[in-house]
């Protein structure tokens with residue numbers, strides 16, 4: 157495959173020019189995009205503009221402009237994922253908080269003997285949260301195995317689903333191997349064989365897949381803005397209105413009530429009843445600018461650029477005798493690998509010294525790593541602003557590191 161095979165369809169140089177990070181003379185070759193994406197100028201400008209202004213949102217007559225931008229961001233998210241309505245878009249601090257809001261919000265409906273289903277494919281945000289909630293309410297935790305292709309074992313899912321299954325939490329795209337689960341089909345199976353609610357962890361999926369919430373038929377979906385070129389400290393919980401309405405708020409406070417007295421509280425409608433307190437306004441307004449800016453780019457061509465680079469990296473890594481790859485069945489923008497006999501952290505340190513930023517470790521997914529039979533892996537994760545020069549820089553640095561380690 158030609159490294160620049162998508163250059164005609166997607167002008168990655170123009171895309172790259174939107175990111176001030178690359179203007180810094182000491183900028184590392186950034187290949188850790190599954191952790192967090194770089195930030196475009198649009199985000200920086202909108203955030204600065206907000207911090208130059210005064211006031212909050214939904215509080216006073218004078219904050220109308222900010223409130224309008226804040227709510228426009230909600231509309232953009234609704235359109236991005238095809239949510240039912242804006243009311244089904246709840247701001248959170250990230251995927252982790254969104255999953256915790258669902259888990260804690262469902263506590264009143266969960267009891268001893270109920271079953272909660274997760275899988276080995278899960279990030280700790282999903283795995284640990286449901287583990288802890290199961291312990292809290294006495295529910296049984298069922299952990300689905302993944303196959304040798306890193307796909308959730310569908311036979312195990314079928315054998316697990318029953319009338320006691322109350323919640324199934326599914327990983328959409330793995331942060332370890334980049335494997336995309338056939339989530340729509342898995343949800344279909346859940347619907348056929350149980351009455352369980354389904355949560356989809358779309359933290360990785362949101363920057364790689366066009367999500368259509370209504371087609372997906374998930375009850376809850378969670379993602380973080382920072383993986384989609386957005387700000388830190390902002391995420392989204394969305395889903396079916398009926399499912400969101402069942403959630404007991406995780407936090408109580410200002411702006412989430414309708415009426416309050418010493419005797420009684422009644423909550424505001426969605427999404428506000430789940431958004432107690434002053435929100436992260438700067439982040440929401442910044443994300444609004446990012447989503448508007450993203451509309452200018454061909455999302456599919458951009459993704460192909462990132463996937464082409466990752467696939468090229470896989471081809472080249474296969475030429476290294478001690479390199480073991482953990483590939484997803486479909487091409488993806490993530491490359492997961494180890495060099496047998498070399499500690500991942502040693503290699504990552506040598507690469508970092510040569511200005512290459514990649515991830516090494518357990519990727520907040522210890523059960524997944526156990527399934528891979530590894531105590532750690534290295535991970536390259538590409539974004540559309542990466543280029544074949546980034547790949548060359550990585551392989552030059554890798555060769556030097558391996559030579560140093562062989563001495």
Ligand SMILES: Cc1ncc(COP(=O)(O)O)c(C=O)c1O
Nearest residue numbers: 250251252279281331359360380
């Ligand atoms: C699959 C997956 N789920 C959940 C998370 C947690 O996201 P956050 O830390 O932004 O809450 C991540 C972050 O890497 C992830 O990759």
